[in-house]
Amino acid sequence: MRPWLVVLLIAGCETNAAPPPGTPPPVSSSAPTSTPAPVRDASVVDAHPSSLAGPQIYQALCAQCHGKDLKGYVADNAPSMISPTFLESATDDFLKASIATGRPGTAMAAYSNKLGGPLDDAAITRLVTYLREQGPKAKELPAVPKGDPAKGEGLYAKASCGSCHGDATIRRDSIHLANTMFLVQATDPFIKHAIVNGRPGTKMAAFGAAMSDAEINDLVAYVRTLGTGAKQAGMLPAPTGKEPLVINPKGKEPTWKLRENRFVSVDEVHKAYKAGAKMIIVDARPPSDWMRAHIRGAVSIPYHDVARLKDIPKDVAVVAYCACPHHLSGIVVDELKKLGHKKPYVLDEGVNDWHRKGYPMVAAEGVERPTEQAPGGDHGGHGHGDHSGHGH
Ligand code: HEC
Numbered sequence: 040m041r042p043w044l045v046v047l048l049i050a051g052c053e054t055n056a057a058p059p060p061g062t063p064p065p066v067s068s069s070a071p072t073s074t075p076a077p078v079r080d081a082s083v084v085d086a087h088p089s090s091l092a093g094p095q096i097y098q099a100l101c102a103q104c105h106g107k108d109l110k111g112y113v114a115d116n117a118p119s120m121i122s123p124t125f126l127e128s129a130t131d132d133f134l135k136a137s138i139a140t141g142r143p144g145t146a147m148a149a150y151s152n153k154l155g156g157p158l159d160d161a162a163i164t165r166l167v168t169y170l171r172e173q174g175p176k177a178k179e180l181p182a183v184p185k186g187d188p189a190k191g192e193g194l195y196a197k198a199s200c201g202s203c204h205g206d207a208t209i210r211r212d213s214i215h216l217a218n219t220m221f222l223v224q225a226t227d228p229f230i231k232h233a234i235v236n237g238r239p240g241t242k243m244a245a246f247g248a249a250m251s252d253a254e255i256n257d258l259v260a261y262v263r264t265l266g267t268g269a270k271q272a273g274m275l276p277a278p279t280g281k282e283p284l285v286i287n288p289k290g291k292e293p294t295w296k297l298r299e300n301r302f303v304s305v306d307e308v309h310k311a312y313k314a315g316a317k318m319i320i321v322d323a324r325p326p327s328d329w330m331r332a333h334i335r336g337a338v339s340i341p342y343h344d345v346a347r348l349k350d351i352p353k354d355v356a357v358v359a360y361c362a363c364p365h366h367l368s369g370i371v372v373d374e375l376k377k378l379g380h381k382k383p384y385v386l387d388e389g390v391n392d393w394h395r396k397g398y399p400m401v402a403a404e405g406v407e408r409p410t411e412q413a414p415g416g417d418h419g420g421h422g423h424g425d426h427s428g429h430g431h
């Protein structure tokens with residue numbers, strides 16, 4: 040068994056000054072990305088994520104996007120985990136299912152070990168207990184009378200819900216309501232509660248005063264139809280850890296135009312890839328995401344299990360990617376730098392952009408190419424936390 044390396048405090052995501060009281064003390068609080076660090080510094084501990092307590096699992100696996108303070112909006116507009124109107128409407132089952140299966144096609148991966156993720160059921164339960172402790176218990180919500188989806192469609196357009204939530208094909212910058220797994224996980228009362236009460240402290244306004252009860256029921260009925268036709272996608276076999284690391288071992292070294300000496304664009308990497316350049320492409324997402332679709336030839340070395348990075352030859356150019364599009368790949372690149380690599384880069388726009396452009400991917404059956412993202416979509420992750428606090 041190889042050791043699990045869990046990075047408890049991750050450089051590159053330091054958007055929040057200090058963890059809130061009650062969070063476990065980080066193992067190390069000094070992790071500037073540029074200073075050379077010993078191969079095994081104190082920020083890395085041996086532990087399988089499933090063996091950790093709830094708060095530690097959260098900081099190791101979730102804080103990169105949902106924030107150390109659980110308020111969300113660190114990467115890819117991941118939502119708040121502690122909004123009271125969220126917690127009072129989210130059942131434990133909703134939370135467990137959201138974490139276990141994730142939201143395929145978004146940056147939210149499947150974390151269950153049954154789907155290739157790092158957590159067993161007991162660990163997911165500890166994580167949910169921890170989330171639960173941050174706010175109100177789930178309330179018993181009234182059933183939602185059946186509304187008229189056709190009227191709901193008009194209201195959805197009129198209230199510009201789609202400008203944030205997208206539609207059946209496009210995810211914009213907020214939770215994708217058309218996501219098949221969202222529609223499986225969310226009940227009508229959960230959806231209605233969010234529309235009526237909003238999520239104070241986020242961009243989600245409360246529509247309860249502006250709309251009648253019947254109109255909100257129509258909206259719920261329409262949201263229900265958004266996923267119609269979305270196929271349940273299959274999965275590729277789990278990575279064995281023995282996939283060859285180097286793409287085109289006999290190829291030439293790529294020469295890339297870099298941004299901030301750290302980021303390389305999807306087009307630059309593709310040009311070199313097509314020309315047969317020698318490189319290693321690391322998929323930094325949980326393996327469950329690799330099992331849905333990955334860049335052809337990419338090896339799965341998730342941000343939560345970076346042990347295999349030791350096997351990467353130091354003289355080969357490495358590109359790491361994720362969907363968010365910089366956070367998980369940034370962790371891998373920083374770890375490689377600590378190991379003494381000189382040429383590890385972050386794929387600037389992320390894997391969804393590569394996929395969208397039709398560049399070579401290996402995808403499970405039913406996984407569709409992401410559609411064009413609106414401006415301010417998953418590229419919006421560049422500005423940290425810029426979407427929080429716009430309460431209405
Ligand atoms: C790479 C970024 C990323 C990481 C890491 C991540 N999430 Fe998420 N998460 C998201 C995004 C983005 C969404 C919204 C997806 C969508 O568009 O529907 C989300 C959605 C969720 C939801 C559903 C919330 C709702 O209101 O519907 C829960 C619960 C959740 N995440 C919990 C977690 C937990 C717990 C972890 C750690 C085990 C985690 N996430 C790790 C990005 C992330």
Ligand code: HEC
Pocket residue numbers: 111117118119120122125194195198199200201202203204213214216221225229230231233234238241242243244246258
């Ligand atoms: C300005 C952007 C914006 C608009 C417009 C907007 N929302 Fe939201 N909505 C959000 C954000 C952001 C969240 C998540 C907030 C959080 O908890 O962090 C959200 C959450 C939700 C949720 C809960 C989803 C979940 O899994 O937690 C539902 C349902 C929802 N919105 C429906 C709607 C509907 C229907 C409309 C139109 C009447 C609408 N929203 C308009 C931004 C928006």
